[in-house]
Amino acid sequence: MNRPSEASSTGTAEKMRSQISLESAGRVIWKRCAAIDRKEPVIVVDSSVWIAHLRGIENAARRRLQNIEDPLEILVGDLILMEVLQGARDDRHATTIEANLRQFTIRPMLDDSLAVRAARNYRLLRERGITMRKTIDVIIGTFCIQEGHSLLHDDRDFDPMAQHLGLKIA
Structure with a gap:
């Protein structure tokens, strides 16, 4: 069983990973939106x-x-x-x-x-x-x-x- 300090640090770590994932996803979405109309060769x-x-x-x-x-x-x-x-x-x-x-x-x-x-x-x-x-x-x-x-x-x-x-x- 987790002690209270371990549980809160685990929860914080999960929350941080979640935020990083969302931020990364946001950058990917932004890049994808920019790519749709870009004129550079692909x-x-x-x-x-x-x-x-x-x-x-x-x-x-x-x-x-x-x-x-x-x-x-x-x-x-x-x-x-x-x-x-x-x-x-x-x-x-x-x-x-x-x-x-x-x-x-x-x-x-x-x-x-x-x-x-x-x-x-x-x-x-x-x-x-x-x-x-x-x-x-x-x-x-x-x-x-x-x-x-x-x-x-x-x-x-x-x-x-x-x-x-x-x-x-x-």
Whole structure:
């Protein structure tokens, strides 16, 4: 049984830890709010990397993801979120994945002007004899180019965008 002095010091220590946690959480929330609208380049992590991560598949892109020290450097596009959630086993699994991905900044990737740019990029690649297999990859790549972000991926479909359109690879 605790003596009164031990109990009060234990209570004080717990209260201090609680305050520190709340203060730390406040700083994290403040940083997260600031990150949402920041214009500095970040790393967009493609669904190919998240899926490898979820499945425990070892590859260079997954190792790069695991080595990113600041979670504020990671951006998850809404379309990438959709792609990852489509592969969930069931609703419970999808809810867990969504909660984990929501730790990062999530941004919409497509608006009307980006749609026009993505279509132009598709045509530019087609003129060079390259046909992109998935429209969503053209959108993701164009978003990264437009915003100045790097893309972390494990999908060969992005390679022509890097080679011909200036997509930065993380």
